[in-house]
Amino acid sequence: ETGVTQSPTHLIKTRGQQVTLRCSSQSGHNTVSWYQQALGQGPQFIFQYYREEENGRGNFPPRFSGLQFPNYSSELNVNALELDDSALYLCASSPLGGVGTDTQYFGPGTRLTVL
């Protein structure tokens, strides 16, 4: 059974640029959630995708957007990067979509640095 995978591992961007982060959900999981984790802090919920639609969203501006594909993989897009966007971005998948109350299993994360 393949776990949650994310790419790339590390990324360096310049302020104002755009970035796309990718996530493949664990086999059998149809729901993907994205989190932002600043250094030394707990993760903050960005949004969740189920059946290719946004199922819930945290307190993040519209320049954070996402997609989910028919194979349940997902992308996180961030436009107009700001220095404060520098963080570890975590993707998590769960096996029961819709109610979204099942356990979330995390990928290794993408470390984004904005200069």
Added chain:
Amino acid sequence: AQTVTQSQPEMSVQEAETVTLSCTYDTSESNYYLFWYKQPPSRQMILVIRQEAYKQQNATENRFSVNFQKAAKSFSLKISDSQLGDTAMYFCAFMIHGSSNTGKLIFGQGTTLQVKP
């Protein structure tokens, strides 16, 4: 609004001893799940244990157990026979169960645990 508080930023324990990590939460919901996740320096977040709020029995997973006090809104993690591989940051997390759920996990600030040989 729901909040999760971990009041111990750092803890240490000798190998083979027992340690308890504290977590309190605040919510007006009655139906929810609680989790402990572990994040080693390699950064992959790993599920340690999960507790459904409607269950009175405390969850256990091998050397890991919780003390769930619903009325006090407390959810502590006990690690028995600590091992060097338990060194990590531990996060307590909360999720609403039911129709108002949006899949959002709410995390505490974390407790860094160091197991000493």
